[in-house]
Amino acid sequence: MKPEFTLKSVEVSLTPQRRFEEYLQSRGMRNTQQRRYLLDAIYASHDHFDADMLIDQLPSKGEKGYVSRPTIYRSLIEFVDAGLLRRFELDGRAVYEHDYGYPQHDHLHCTRCDTLFEFQSEELFAIRNQVAQDQNFRVSGHRLIISGICERCNRAPRRQRRKQDLI
């Protein structure tokens, strides 16, 4: 799924899979089938997703490629730690998106169709840094979510959530 509009790209030297292998090696962790299945599923598209969407995307119990729920939760934590995914909270659940090789950005959240739209703003970073400096605060990151109704839902007031989000 393509992003909703163009973002500046970022230089990347390794594939996410390769980078994760290095992360594993550096920590004495193991490159298991489950971790590979999960990375493949995650990088099969560019959508935002939560644990349940990832589970639905994977084969069912008994089939090849199945990964149990606890392992999925454990792996998501590892992927975030490895810098492959960013995590944030939306309506009380954890949502993930690609991080490695993907630029920092913020979101517009349509509360009607539940779609997340991305945007980048230099000015936002400038404000963030200025505010932090004023309070002698050492910034590690930020999260901005603008809520409202997207253009599509504005045009079609009674439309259901978008097909792509029902996966």
Add this chain to the structure above:
Amino acid sequence: MKPEFTLKSVEVSLTPQRRFEEYLQSRGMRNTQQRRYLLDAIYASHDHFDADMLIDQLPSKGEKGYVSRPTIYRSLIEFVDAGLLRRFELDGRAVYEHDYGYPQHDHLHCTRCDTLFEFQSEELFAIRNQVAQDQNFRVSGHRLIISGICERCNRAPRRQRRKQDLI
């Protein structure tokens, strides 16, 4: 508890309690003891709080002023709906703050002592509105949280979380 630094104030014509009474009347809802106990507790300070902090602040079961957990959760939803409280998510739990008579603002979150610091920025609103306009997005609100380490924790690297947040 005073805010961490000065915010522009907002004109208010009614006390929160009065405003909530009007809200109740307009909906055929009832002004119960529990709702009054909760509002009194909430307006006894100006801190950010979650459901558990509110429960801890109230009398225990059997004592006068006790309110059960389900009622607290139900009431918090009503207070948000009535415009008395704003709600947001932090580390997976719901956090509330005063809304009525209190200006819109955003937060710096110290991940060491877990304190929330408030700030206001006109420029942030301008950016928000511009981004939304560019995407034909109808804004209903936004939430920005800047994460990092606050000045106090920076000066005292090993300090525990602030006393005021242990309540």
Add this chain to the structure above:
DNA sequence: ATCATTGCAAAAGATTTGCAAGGTC
């Protein structure tokens, strides 16, 4: 062979709900 990892089952934490009893208008 060692020791990290998995899947299962169960636990945990936060929040929500059905419902009978009680309180407010």
Add this chain to the structure above:
DNA sequence: GACCTTGCAAATCTTTTGCAATGAT
């Protein structure tokens, strides 16, 4: 008295954990 609310208990939902079996190095 009508009917909104409450408190209890139990359910839900998401995520986490203990542990024995399995798998990677």
